[in-house]
Amino acid sequence: MPAANPYPLTGHVPIRTHVVRADQADHRDWLREAPVCPALEKHHIAHVGVWESRGPFELSRPDQSGTFLMACLSGSGFVKADGQWRKIEASQACLLPPFVTNAMKFSGNEPWRICWVRYHESRESNPIVSSASPVLGAYDPWPVYRAIQGLHAECTGEGLPAHLHLWTELIHSHVLRFAQPHQADPRLWKLWRQVEDSLAHNWTVDELAARACVCREHLRRLCQEELGRSPMQHVTFLRMQRARDLLSTTDLKVESITREVGYQNPNTFSNTFKKWVGWRPSEHRR
Template identity: 75%
Template sequence: MSVLAAVEPIRTQVVRADQSDNREWLNEQPVCQLLTQHHIAHVGLMEAPQDFQMLRPDQSGTFMLACYEGSGMVLADGQWRQVSAGQACLLPPFVTNAMKTTGRMPWRMCWVRYLESRESNPIVSAGSPVLGSYDPQPLFHAISGLHAECAGLNTPANLHLWTELIHSYVLRFAQPHQADARLWKLWDAVEKSLDHPWTLEELAARACVCKEHLRRLCRDELGRSPMQHVTFLRMQRARHLLSTTDDKVESITRQIGYMNPHTFSNTFKKWIGWRPSEHRR
């Protein structure tokens, strides 16, 4: 269930993949079935006014937001993060998604929302950032072009081109080519051994850099500290195991490197939005 609130009207331009979602704000929007080829549920442009708030408790797909004017706050990794013009935010599936405006100026953004099953591998990977610098103009124009084509001549060849561009612009942010191979190798090793009791000192030694340099690299490329990224990878693995296995919570706790199920449960609730026991209901 989504909860939207705003004193002033919310202005949107949306293209949806099909007509299965009958929420009021999507009802009159054009359809492009080619979006389903990339498991995209809908794309759009939004002008969020003052006092805008949105809460989606169980977002069933990766969500990317790119801001081209103003700023607002997004709930990511269990904390509120500011997203300003020239930045993008990437949220994994099946977590609580919340956004709100904080100032008097409108918050203008474009977004792409995927539809993924709990068993599938989302486009969010070990190297995906949560927040970072991003030029929103190519994505903005691609979504505008798709909307205009859907509302106009609706030519299949043009729909295909706009759809491919939108997906590629998301991947440009979600799956970047790591400029520093040391980071790629580090997170590949961590993801393969999440049960290991990783420390900042060991992560830095693995990457052959000092702790402060590793912090700077991770902040610049991922928008998280090194240990926050370890937690992110652990929570994503836990979510996947809860969705695809019958393993007990105690077993999953140990598989991802926690000794105390209570600590794991509290961390999972902070990052995902609910407790592990509630994930299977």
């Protein structure tokens, strides 16, 4: 389970600017002076903001309680996604599902500038992350960046409710544009629906390609372009999401969940869950 201080940070503290929070419930120092915008609560957004890092740092947040979108404005850094460190550069975004470890690090010479939108979701609710959501992909960060700037300016200015509502809607819509792409290849959308319905099945790349009516290499390219994962990595992602939901919302034994999401060996399942989520299934349930 998370330690007493669940947000360890080493190195230089990033410079945070234009941070806006939904309420005053979070008492961390870096949020204490941020203006409050209750309109964010409509979409279960905990806070939004922009930061810049000019020195090496590493940050880890166990059990992040909501979907997290990070969009890179300039420079580059690394974020831990799907159990591995992934590089994120300018004009890219990374999307992390809730209740996984959120970690990032930076050690470059050029300043790393990002903007983010952090949601707060319960374990029983459906997050905005879906089977069609990418983990890492191309993204124009400037519209959501300017919307965050606009919200911050309104919060520290007149604070008109109608304007706060419009800025909040704009921010949320830009997140959905990345998290729930409507232009995704229909072959992939149909394929992942089939996989979600039969996670216990022993899926292989050849069968996935046959179901999508494409060759293996074309399926690999499609998945990398639209999801930032290989086909089998995305199968694992869907299995871990289902396992996380079952652990959170049911009393099923871990052994039963293991079989339901396609694993025969409980140790293999437990190790995979820890790699992707950040801790073991029994710890997640507690």
